[in-house]
Amino acid sequence: MQDFPPRTATFFSGSDAAPSPDPDTRTPAAFLRWVLGQQKALIALSSLCYSLWFLPMTLGPWIFGRAVDDGIVGGSTAALLGWATLLLGVVLVGAVFGIVSHTLVVRTWLIGLYGALEMVTRKVVQMGHVLPRRSPTGEVLSVASSDSDEFGALTEILARTVGQLVSYLTVAFIVLTMSWQLGLLTLVAAPVLVGAALPLLRPLHRRQQLERSRTSDLTSLATDIVAGLRILRGIGGEQTFGANYDRQSQSAKEAGVAAGIWQAVVEAVGVLLSGIFLVALVWLGTRQVEAGTLTVGELITFLGYGLFMVGPIRTFFEFAQKGVRSMVSARKAIAIFEQRPPWRAPAEPVALDGTGALHDTTSGLTVQPGILTVVVSAVPEQSSALADRLGRYLPADTEPVPVDGDDGVRGRAARRARAEKARERARIAALDEERAGHDWGVTLGGVDLARADLADVRRQVLVSDTGSQLFAGTLQDAVDPHGRLTREQAEHALRVANAEDVYDALPEGWQGQLDERGRGLSGGQRQRVVLARAIAADPPVLVLVEPTSAVDAHTEARIAERVAGTRRGRTTVVTTVSPLWLHHADHVVLLHDGTVVAEGRHADLLAVDDYRRVVARALDEEEATR
Amino acid sequence: MSTGLSHDPLATSAATWRDRTEDPPAIPDELRPPQGVGVRERHRALWQRHALRRQRAEDVYAASRNPARGWPVSGNRAVLAFFGDLVRSRKKSFALLVALNALAAGSALVVPRLLGELVNRVQTQGAAVEGLDTLALVVVGVVLLQALFTFGAQRTSTHFGQDLLASAREYIVGTILRLPVGRVEGASTGDLVTRVTRDVGTMARSVQWGVPRLLISLLTVLLSVVAMLLNSVVLAVPALLVFSLCTPAVRTYLTRAPKAYITEGATYSRINTTLTETVEGARTVEALGLSAARVRAGSDDIEVSAQAERYGMTLRNVLFAALNGAFQVPQVVTLLVGAYAYGRGWVDLGQITAAMLYVVALSEPLDAVIGEVDRLQVGAASTSRLLGIAEVQPDREPGDRLPDGVELVGEDLRFAYREGHDVLHGVDLRLRTGERLAVVGPSGSGKSTLGRLLSGINRPRTGSARVGGVDLVDLPLEVLRTEVALVTQEHHVFIGTVRDNIVLAREDSSDDAVREALRAVGSLAWVERLPDGLDTMIGSGRFALTPAQAQQVALARLIIADPHTLVLDEATSLIDPRTARTLEGSMNNLLEGRTVVAIAHRLHTAHDADRIAVVMDGLVVELGSHDELIDLDGEYAALWRAWTS
């Protein structure tokens, strides 16, 4: 029997073992069928247990009525004890299966929830840098944080609906055999009672939606105040923004009250209708007792069932609602899960030689092995595009396509908008495959990167771009994420990146905790820890994009010297315009409009006007003052 | 080049380095069920695991009450006092709430009695029952009343709950806006963000729904018991006794459940944090080959979460075992006792019917009481984290002396973030009015710390930073802000109007003053082109400004504040090189006529300054003009040569 957390290897197995089969992402309904199909047996079992759990509610009133008739009114102690024992038995069965079905349902729910979470993580790492180019980060995260819960909830509501259906049918059978008029009234009244509240629900939902949106505005105001707290406490403005918050808080309160009043209406109407139904039931019942067609015990049975029937009907409506919600979630989930990496593994992968020269056709750049090459460009985007090419990364030239459209549009317009977005996603995917399928245009040791395994490329060439991120964990984890370094190596990396002060500021040293994304470190500190991590990884080819842009000149000078020293004999490319790096460069390349226009040593290139303009603002000034 | 650090910062490296082969698994092996053992052993192991999970939940809860980092957390007593005060200030609506709910619950309880009465009449009078229709009409009347009372009760509950909630959250944000400047500047705001989002949400749910619903359910239970006793003591007492049998189980559950739910909540936020990092850092993960590690981190989080879920599940199962018995068995008891008492003529059939209806109906409010107490406890934990913010002690007591003059002098400045670890070792600095002083030096040498002391954010451990003869930290904040301002890399555009975003330092500024400030930084033109001019809403999710415009807004704020001294801590280092040119003019207008301390990132800032201070290892080691320092041929000169050759 399955249990949680589920063992999955969908999309990414992490080892050489083949990943588990992909989910069915053809349509939202197919996906939901797949999700439920994953735990067919468990869901069937919990449906069964649910119906047994409801047994006291299903049979209790009937037994009670019989006991009144045979035992109390009829005066037979034996019959009374018999019925009482049966009632006790039913109650106990219900109690036991209450626990069993709770256990099972937690299980199916969490298998659904955790399974979806696992799939999101695995899809993200399977796609790598390609996913953010196609899907907005927020959407990927919301599949994990809210849609996954819908899938869990779906398993629960399905089992409960089946259980309630069984109860409903059982009760229907019992009441119809006792009195068809009353039975019919009971059966018909339940849907009517639930249905009568429906017209009231629409205005209620509208008000609840307003309340939710005002509350979420309020939350963003509070987040905004905290995010700018340093400025508010440093420069001032507490009154203005405090008052803004209070105003929004009051308007959220008004929306909440409006929604609450409608809620009150709905509940009062519910009380009224079910009360009147109960009275009608008893009134009709007493007539039948008068006429002798119904016994007193049976009347009591009807009283017991009177309100029970509302339960199953509510569940059926809930099932419909959650079904719709799951379809929406499924649509968002498949927009993520259906994506495939654009890379196709070469039929006969060539092993790359990291000690060979690196050549980029587009720019005409050739990086000689074993030396420090600095790429200078007046336009930072051009150097980072070059770095992306060197590492076989698709350029960040696409706009991620959200699944969620405008909330305002409905029906056909919404479907059209969705189809439009699906086409756009397909277009990007096709474009990616097209780019990934051809020769890449960058060779390492004479071999085009497309002819090697992507994993091999990643091993040989490490590109540390400006978006490089730190992960929450200890400083040791940050510098040595794979756990492969000796302490001396890690210390060395920290020194090369001149990040000793980060160590120093943490009382626990290597075990000091860094917050997620290195928040809590200054921009310069974060940049230097990222650099230390890249240095520690010690790849054959290292490409550093603007590695010291947030670092002061003193520190930059040290870093440049130390990086040049430690990387001697390995291929290193740095994109920057800082003279402090250029001094240590073995070779400098000037990029203009994305192509190499001049190269040589820093001292020699100073004779080139374009180069001087890009590199040395300070030089110009000195010249002017001279 | 010397390291500039006298001690070896990595001296403790050997002691703090960890051998990763010894890392424990995400969850200890004792938490996994044993394989291939008998039923009895498995059962024993199950309870052992439950005890272990309880320990883990207690630990998480304890840690959340005493966070090692971040802001403080207050105690339960403070939470009670807080809500006590809030309720006390709403005595009238509270009384109305109780009264209306009592009426609604009371009228609901009349109905079963009347139905019982109907049954009685048919049973005793047989055919041709008297007054049946009248009785039915009476019931309809009661039902109508009940509906009306329900509406009134719900309405007052909403008003009360929403009002309580609004006051509570406004109070919390008020305390955040009063946090000590020094603490705000040093600490990470992540913890605060969690508090104003998640904790306010949890508190909201329990205040808005929990408090009124608990009251309603308690009233219903109370009145039901009264009604049952009025109906028939003989029938009520045994049933109530059986109900009360579940009390110990409920009590155990209620002491443990909140910790379980807080632990579960913590595991889910951990799952989210890890996943968010993986998604946002997808490229880093790919570049460094961290895929397997990130998947493992995610699975580990799920494992931990599953353990928390199992603990909660077992707690609920134990509760259900007690409740299912306690709530259903009274039916059987009522039946048996009813039959016996009926035989003796103590009760009639109507009373039995009513008793049965009461017994069945009682389980709902009882369930609700347990659920709401549960929810309130979780809410209380969040509230205690929110109230903790109010417990941060103020870091200054403003005196009544006002500065005499504008000269800013720092003497013998020392400062430590951690006791015994001074990061400034006695800095003396006398600013000349109107000068530009550049501060350069390696990372970690104490430049930012010096900047904070010179702008009155932190109090020096020894020595003093004074303006016009008065300690900066003894000035009232409103005065301090108009004397000296610290400008950092951070520029934040608040959600609000353009005016709101600019008048910060002098909130009573006139529109003309705002326009003047905007003109000075060169942004009046684009502001006037905005749809609503100064009243246009900007900030996240509203009208978006370009980075250059955002920077200009930040500069306009300072023009309004109009301090005579500015401390710029790498303020321009994040300015996009392409926007730098547009901003240069705005910046010059701001700096014009003020004393400026610029902690410099790039050397040309230093080159342009009147004087340069080189900070190394918490001391000013060189001080003088560019030319003087070049002649001195020290640190600065060496760096300058490297930069320019």
Ligand SMILES: Nc1ncnc2c1ncn2[C@@H]1O[C@H](COP(=O)(O)OP(=O)(O)O)[C@@H](O)[C@H]1O
């Ligand atoms: N909030 C803080 N808590 C603990 N240590 C800190 C904090 N801020 C800075 N430090 C430490 O104080 C020293 C000086 O830091 P800082 O003034 O930021 O230097 P700089 O601005 O020159 O880089 C460094 O060793 C740094 O690690």
Ligand SMILES: [Mg+2]
């Ligand atoms: Mg600093």
